[in-house]
Amino acid sequence: MKLLKFLLVGMIFGIVMSKSEAMSWYRIQEMFRFQAFHMYGIIGTAVTLGVLGVLLIKKYSIRDFDGNPILFSPKEKSVWRYLLGGTIFGLGWALSGSCPGPMVVNIGYGFYTLTIVFFFAIVGTYLYGIVKDKLPH
Amino acid sequence: MWNLTFLLGAILGGFIASTMLSSGEPVQISEQTVKDLGELGFQPPTSLQPDELFSMKNAFTLKGFLILALGGLMVGFGSRYAGGCTSGHAISGMSDLQIPSLIAVIGFFAGGLLMTYLIFPLIFS
Numbered sequence: 001m002k003l004l005k006f007l008l009v010g011m012i013f014g015i016v017m018s019k020s021e022a023m024s025w026y027r028i029q030e031m032f033r034f035q036a037f038h039m040y041g042i043i044g045t046a047v048t049l050g051v052l053g054v055l056l057i058k059k060y061s062i063r064d065f066d067g068n069p070i071l072f073s074p075k076e077k078s079v080w081r082y083l084l085g086g087t088i089f090g091l092g093w094a095l096s097g098s099c100p101g102p103m104v105v106n107i108g109y110g111f112y113t114l115t116i117v118f119f120f121a122i123v124g125t126y127l128y129g130i131v132k133d134k135l136p137h
Numbered sequence: 138m139w140n141l142t143f144l145l146g147a148i149l150g151g152f153i154a155s156t157m158l159s160s161g162e163p164v165q166i167s168e169q170t171v172k173d174l175g176e177l178g179f180q181p182p183t184s185l186q187p188d189e190l191f192s193m194k195n196a197f198t199l200k201g202f203l204i205l206a207l208g209g210l211m212v213g214f215g216s217r218y219a220g221g222c223t224s225g226h227a228i229s230g231m232s233d234l235q236i237p238s239l240i241a242v243i244g245f246f247a248g249g250l251l252m253t254y255l256i257f258p259l260i261f262s
Contacts, residue, residue, distance in 0.1 A: 006146065007143070007145060007146040009146060010148075010149070014151045015158065017150070018154030024186060026164045026174075026185070035166075038166075047232055050232025050233075075237040078237070082240035083240055083247075085215050085216070086244020086248065089215025089218075090249040092210065093249055095211065100216060101222075103209070109155040119209065123209075124212065125216070128218050
């Protein structure tokens with residue numbers, strides 16, 4: 001069962017998001033008000049570990065579990081899509097207190113009304129597909 | 138397929154955390170945040186999420202539903218527009234030292250601060 005490892009990683013993600021409270025609307029508010037180190041600690045340690053991991057992977061050409069090289073592709077260079085897309089995302093992030101991953105973790109946790117948030121997030125991705133040619137990128 | 142399996146795992150993870158690993162304590166946010174949220178009409182936390190937004194009762198009032206729907210809509214629209222979310226840009230992108238991801242994160246914060254400081258006082262009393 002090749003997919004089992006993704007289920008396991010997902011479960012670890014769900015547990016960590018819950019125990020670290022990163023899926024709590026209150027924690028996101030605390031973050032945007034700069035009133036605690038908590039969320040910055042989570043994101044900061046993740047990025048620090050990530051930077052180290054990427055450096056090691058690149059330096060030692062570390063391969064994935066199937067033996068394939070791990071490739072990093074530079075993101076398309078532009079400003080507007082990241083700035084505008086990011087701002088719209090941020091508005092939603094503060095309002096709902098969740099990003100896509102935490103939305104489903106919340107549902108599993110027992111906050112079933114996040115299903116509304118998740119459903120409309122999917123609607124949002126479709127909406128983008130419809131209007132994207134009219135948006136600055 | 139692996140994406141969906143991961144999401145399923147995340148749901149299970151949340152379930153395990155709440156049924157087997159929970160301390161039962163409400164989230165211990167800073168006193169100042171509790172005070173600021175109090176001014177917007179939010180009671181001090183009794184769990185991980187505010188009832189004011191996420192209880193069944195409030196989620197199905199017109200205003201409550203719109204808040205959840207628009208919040209979700211903007212997260213979905215914004216992440217596809219920006220080509221990533223906090224994990225794609227703030228964590229993975231920044232770990233690879235990508236400038237586009239830094240710009241996205243600046244956007245995330247611009248939006249979050251706008252919502253928190255300008256829009257919340259208008260929608261929450």
